Amino acid sequence: MSDDGRRLDPATEAFVSHRSLLFTVAYEMLGSAVDAEDVLQETWLRWAGVDLGTVRDRRAYLVRITTRQALDRLRTLGRRKESYVGPWLPEPLLTAPDVAEDVELADSVSMAMMLVLETLAPTERAVFVLREVFGLGYDEIAEAVDKRPAAVRQIAHRARSHVAARRPRGVVSTAETRAALAAFRRAVETGDLQGLLDLLAPDVVALSDGGGIKQAMPRPTVGAGKVARLLAAGVAAWGPVATVEPTHVNGHPALTLRIDGEIDLVVALRIEDGAITGIYSVRNPEKLTHMVRETALSR
Incomplete structure (x- = not known):
């Protein structure tokens, strides 16, 4: 339903219901809220042209579109960072206090963790975020990053080891x-x-x-x-x-x-x-x- 009570069409309803999830995926991959919003716009344009009758899992399909758009944007962002003046930090987000109640989500978007994610290659970052934060299966991730499931498993293992060596030790309340x-x-x-x-x-x-x-x-x-x-x-x-x-x-x-x-x-x-x-x-x-x-x- 829209804010004024009107019923949304199925494509719009699916996009709106998953919007905060899609933004979180894009933001964790990019570290930029502005770029994440742009990715969501691109995701919507592609999603609006999809025949929903061919889509088995709308959430997974939307995440796949978002991931591919974020990967393209991440490579552009990398070139932009090379000419950035001074240290580059993730874009801070004002969040509600209840975000902290989901400990894994809060940890994954913390400034410290976002900086660790910056040390991963683009595909490694996508695989790590989708697997460790959002719990997607290897087959789903393989479709999103255009790799074979066996390759995704190897990338996930490598990314986990890389992050584990650099992430803050222990959970701070x-x-x-x-x-x-x-x-x-x-x-x-x-x-x-x-x-x-x-x-x-x-x-x-x-x-x-x-x-x-x-x-x-x-x-x-x-x-x-x-x-x-x-x-x-x-x-x-x-x-x-x-x-x-x-x-x-x-x-x-x-x-x-x-x-x-x-x-x-x-x-x-x-x-x-x-x-x-x-x-x-x-x-x-x-x-x-x-x-x-x-x-x-x-x-």
């Missing part, structure tokens, strides 16, 4: 993340250098994405001392016009910094063994468009 963020916020706002040092892992890595539009760190900053001093200096430069607020980004507690009421910065953390090991700050305004309203994610 929402409560732990929220507590770490609160302590991090207090230390940053008060310029408490020692407080920051107590929170940061010795080999913490800070990444800042300004996209050449906003000032940001041109390269990763590594080490608790360097990162703590950088954070303290940054807050001092923003002054009293800046406000820091808790929010939910990619299924996890995060922080937004506003200047004169406008979102200037989104900060997500990677936490391992009780310490902050990664700080991901997105300032590129072109990547903050999905922080205005919540984005629905589903599996």
Whole structure:
């Protein structure tokens, strides 16, 4: 049914009912909400021309179209990243707190995990996402990526090993993340250098994405001392016009910094063994468009 109560045609109804799933597939493959939306538009155009009488499983068929379109877009996006100014970070999504209730989904879209997915080749990324996050069978995935099932099994094994070596160790609860963020916020706002040092892992890595539009760190900053001093200096430069607020980004507690009421910065953390090991700050305004309203994610 449409928002005004009218009955939708079968093709539109199937697309609308699976839209959040298709967006999640595309976003996990691309790390860009804008590109994921474009993929959904392309998926709809192709789906609208399909004879539904030939389709056994509409969900699987839609996922297959979305995957193929995302793979094409992923290769284009890779070329775009080569000329990107400074570190590239995934586009943050404002999400409802209940996304965290699906632990596997929240983990798969976390900023830390999305960065791990960036290290996979396009087909590996597609296979990993479809198998490990959405639980598709090897035959279904083979059709989506145009490979034989035996080859997909090998790709899945290789991708799992690659991700396992790089993903955050252990599951961090929402409560732990929220507590770490609160302590991090207090230390940053008060310029408490020692407080920051107590929170940061010795080999913490800070990444800042300004996209050449906003000032940001041109390269990763590594080490608790360097990162703590950088954070303290940054807050001092923003002054009293800046406000820091808790929010939910990619299924996890995060922080937004506003200047004169406008979102200037989104900060997500990677936490391992009780310490902050990664700080991901997105300032590129072109990547903050999905922080205005919540984005629905589903599996």
